[in-house]
Amino acid sequence: MEQKSMNQSEEAFPSSSKYDNPExxxxxxxxxxxxxxxxxxxxxxxxxxxxxxxxxxxxxxxxxxxxxxxxxxxxxxxxxxxxxxxxxxxxxxxxxxxxxxxxxxxxxxxxxxxxxxxxxMEIGLRHTGFITPFRSYSELSRCKDKQNNSSVKNQLWWDRSTVEREAAWLNRDVYGAYYRPLESEVLxxxxxxxxxxxxxxxxxxxxxxxxxxxxxxxxxxxxxxxxxxxxxxxxxxxxxxxxxxxxxxxxxxxxxxSCPVKGEIAAIRFSAEQAGYRPDRTIYAEDVYVVPKANGEVWIGATSLPGRTDRSVSAHSVQRLLTAAGYWVPGVKEAEFLRAWAGVRPSTxxxxxxxxxxxxxxxxxxxxxxxxxxxxxxxxxxxxxxxxxxxxxxxxxxxxxxxxxxxxxxxxxx
Ligand SMILES: Cc1cc2nc3c(=O)[nH]c(=O)nc-3n(C[C@H](O)[C@H](O)[C@H](O)COP(=O)(O)OP(=O)(O)OC[C@H]3O[C@@H](n4cnc5c(N)ncnc54)[C@H](O)[C@@H]3O)c2cc1C
Structure with missing residues (x-):
């Protein structure tokens, strides 16, 4: 994997204080x-x-x-x-x-x-687009079959060489990826x-x-x-x-x-030396998402446990999330584990x-x-x-x- 320049790495680690508001x-x-x-x-x-x-x-x-x-x-x-x-x-x-x-x-x-x-107050809005990567042509075909007309707007196809150029931190074995440039995220x-x-x-x-x-x-x-x-x-x-x-x-x-659906998330951090391995765009894969946040952390989620209302986090879930994220973004394995948490989505x-x-x-x-x-x-x-x-x-x-x-x-x- 290519290392990024130091300037990029500095940008990737902003102070988190502007997102906390003691007042x-x-x-x-x-x-x-x-x-x-x-x-x-x-x-x-x-x-x-x-x-x-x-x-x-x-x-x-x-x-x-x-x-x-x-x-x-x-x-x-x-x-x-x-x-x-x-x-x-x-x-x-x-x-x-x-x-x-x-x-x-x-x-x-x-x-x-x-x-x-x-x-x-800053809301941590980042507008870098989401990448949905595929391991193989058959995985891509399954995704195309599921997509309805309302979801195919605003997306570009990246072949393997485009993925390598645009996201050097992503697994080199990917078949290709959709890139959705309008997607964004907040804290x-x-x-x-x-x-x-x-x-x-x-x-x-x-x-x-x-x-x-x-x-x-x-x-x-x-x-x-x-x-x-x-x-x-x-x-x-x-x-x-x-x-x-x-x-x-x-x-x-x-x-x-209301129908509860519990979800768990893990947070990790890349050191300045690991900056070239840190994702700078969200990975929105079928099995996991990996979201680089404006406060410098990277959040990996999420499990989906219908009917559960407790906020405990299981070791198994954290292991599963980190393994899935580590496949797409190999640098995850070397990053520092910060914490994990759970919440309950309110469904109907x-x-x-x-x-x-x-x-x-x-x-x-x-x-x-x-x-x-x-x-x-x-x-x-x-x-x-x-x-x-x-x-x-x-x-x-x-x-x-x-x-x-x-x-x-x-x-x-x-
Ligand atoms: C793991 C996970 C990941 C998620 N990721 C995303 C995402 O990436 N993007 C996205 O858009 N959404 C995401 N969601 C979903 C999103 O978090 C919820 O849809 C959203 O937070 C619901 O907001 P809410 O205000 O309805 O509920 P809540 O945030 O639960 O707020 C309800 C509030 O009401 C208060 N309350 C309850 N009962 C009373 C009462 N009797 N009197 C007074 N106050 C009361 C509670 O204390 C609470 O503060 C995620 C959720 C989870 C759990």
Whole structure:
């Protein structure tokens, strides 16, 4: 393998400090003991990427927002994600999501500047494209058979010599690869915090550590929530609680099931001497992804364990991930192992997120179930929910397929 020049290696190891924000706590930590009766136009429950993106969008439109998080911002699935914006690489459950994913990726690129201008926080957005390599012609044919029309846009074919020229750190035995130049990725915790902080700077209140939230509804619909030993009245409640959305909805008799799918990721680091072996673009292979991050680390993921909600990491999974990554990027074997973690993706019975108002309870909205693409779909979800609160219907926006009522209409047996 070729060694890269020192200049490239220096660029590959930026300081991680600009992605950590020690001031965030003092800005976003709420008074969890409010001393007066509260009201808000809109209450968002959940401080993951989805709740924070919605808070950001609503606050930027001048709406009054209170976000309630039971633990800390980005402590759920959003804190465990790899952060890929894989709009051209993922196999989406519906063509609507494939289109939305591309729009959302574009929106995120615009929001990067806006978030930085408001907060001074970097979100680690890197736009270097993804490589999907193949071992053989038959592996490539299998992939072509699976690809539907919506996923073949925005990709180039690289033969073996192009791969060698463009990605000298990749296994020399590859047959060839697809390169998808528009794909990009972020640091998910940084993005979630930047959304929260920007929303706060535009007037949103963000309270962390608020436990035991109860929805308060009557025959007219949503009245507010009971939390922190008091009732907070509001016009709209948006449940953006990821995997726990189901529990909140069940408090008021709305059945919108969440399906957990656990995933594990390992992080490694290449030393300055190993810089020539470090991937500078994401490998998005069938069996593993290898993502060079803006903080200098390389993240390798991810397992997929349906039905599991624990956050333990098994030795077997780490071994499997490192072996698969080491095949595509041989330098992985010499890199320093940093840590591994697990998170739980919030899925739904049909693989589509619930986005929209619950017909039985006017004023109550669902925004959860984004499964493996919540980071990617965050920006568009914020926009959709804000448009709905301003009176646009799901039909006008062309997103009826995501309606929380869809499972009942289809008669899906839950
Ligand atoms: C290993 C792994 C890799 C992934 N990689 C990617 C990727 O590369 N790209 C991508 O787009 N997506 C990825 N995902 C998926 C992505 O992480 C999720 O789709 C996304 O984070 C969901 O965001 P959320 O805000 O809905 O949920 P969460 O991040 O789980 O946030 C929900 C929040 O609600 C809070 N909450 C729950 N119940 C209550 C309550 N009763 N009261 C108050 N607060 C409550 C929780 O504490 C939590 O903070 C990955 C996920 C995993 C696990």
């Amino acid at each position: 965030l706590d003092s800005i976003c930590k709420p008074s969890t003991e409010p001393s007066e009766a509260f009201q808000a136009e809109t209450i968002i429950i959940g401080g993951g990427i989805i709740g924070c993106a919605i808070a950001f969008e609503l606050a930027s439109r001048g709406r009054e927002v209170l976000l309630l998080e039971q633990s800390e911002i980005a402590s759920g699935s959003s804190g465990a994600a790899a952060g890929m914006l894989a709009a051209d690489s993922e196999d989406f459950a519906h063509p609507l999501i494939a289109r939305a994913a591309r729009d959302s990726r574009e929106l995120l690129h615009h929001q990067k500047e806006q978030l930085y201008a408001l907060t001074g 998910p915790v940084s993005l979630t915090r930047a959304y929260a902080r920007a929303a706060h700077m535009m007037g949103a209140r963000i309270w962390e550590g608020v436990q035991d939230i109860r929805l308060v509804v009557n025959n007219n619909g949503v009245q507010g929530v009971a939390a922190a030993k008091r009732e907070i009245t509001c016009k709209h409640v948006i449940v953006a609680a990821g995997l726990h959305g189901e529990q909140l909805m069940s408090q008021v008799g709305v059945a919108l099931p 019975p049909d693989g589509l997120p619930y986005i929209g108002q619950c017909e039985q309870v006017p004023g109550l909205y669902a925004a959860y179930g984004h499964f493996r693409n919540g980071i990617l779909l965050s920006a568009i979800t914020g926009r959709w929910i804000a448009d709905m609160l301003e009176g646009k219907s799901a039909e006008e926006m062309g997103i009826e397929a995501l309606s929380p009522e869809r499972l009942n209409r289809k008669g899906v047996v839950l």
